[in-house]
Amino acid sequence: MSKKNREAAAGQELPEQEEVKAETSQTPETEQAAPSSQPEPEAKKPEEPAKPTPEQALKAAEDRYLRLAAEYDNFRKRTARERDAIYADVRADTVVKFLPVYDNLLRAIAMTPEGDPGRKGVEMTLAQFETVLTKLGVTAIDALGQTFDPALHNAVMHTEDPAVGENIVVEEFEKGFRLGDKVIRFSMVKVAN
Secondary structure, three states, X not given: OOHHHHHHHOOOOOHHHHHHHHHHXXXXXXXXXXXXXXXXXXXXXXXXXXXXXXXXXXXXXHHHHHHHHHHHHHHHHHHHHHHHXXXXXXXXXXXXXXXXXXXXXXXXXXXXXXXXXXXXXXXXXXXHHHHHHHHOOEEEEOOOOOEOOOOOEEEEEEXXXXXXOOOEEEEEEEOEEEEOOEEEEOEEEEEEO
C-alpha cells in the first residue's frame, strides 16, 4: 500500500481530500455521481436478536403445541355441535312433512261412522303413527281448555263466550307439535273473549 492509502485508511485526511470533500458538499448531485475517494464508514448492522436458550426454545415449542391442541379441540367441539344442530333441523323438517298425513288420518276417523270396519284400520294406523312420532321425540301440544300462549298457539279465530274465561282456547283446528323444546308446528286454534 502506498503512503497516501495508509494515511487515508488511518483516518487522516490529506489536503487533496479536503478539497474534494468541500467540492462534493456544495453540489449534492455530483456527490452521487462521483465516487468518493474517502472510504465510506461501514453501515451499522442491526443487532441480531440473541439466540434463545434451549429452555426458552422448549417453552416456546410447548406453548405452540398447547395452542394448536386447544385450537383442534375447539374445532372438534364446534363441528360436533354443528353436526348435531343439522341433524335436529333435518329431523324436524322431515317430521313436519309427515304431519299432513297425521291430519288426514284424524279427518278420516272423524268422517267414518262408528261401526265401520275401515275406521278400526285407520285408528290402528293413527296409533302406530303416534308411536313413531313419540319415538322420534315429537310430542303433541295440548291446546283445548288451555290459556292462549302465542309461543305455542296460532289464533285464527276469536269468539265471545261468557261461559268461558278470558283467552281460553275453545277449539283446535290443527294440532301443534314440538320436537324437544322446539315448536315445529303451532296449534291452530279459536280463542274465546
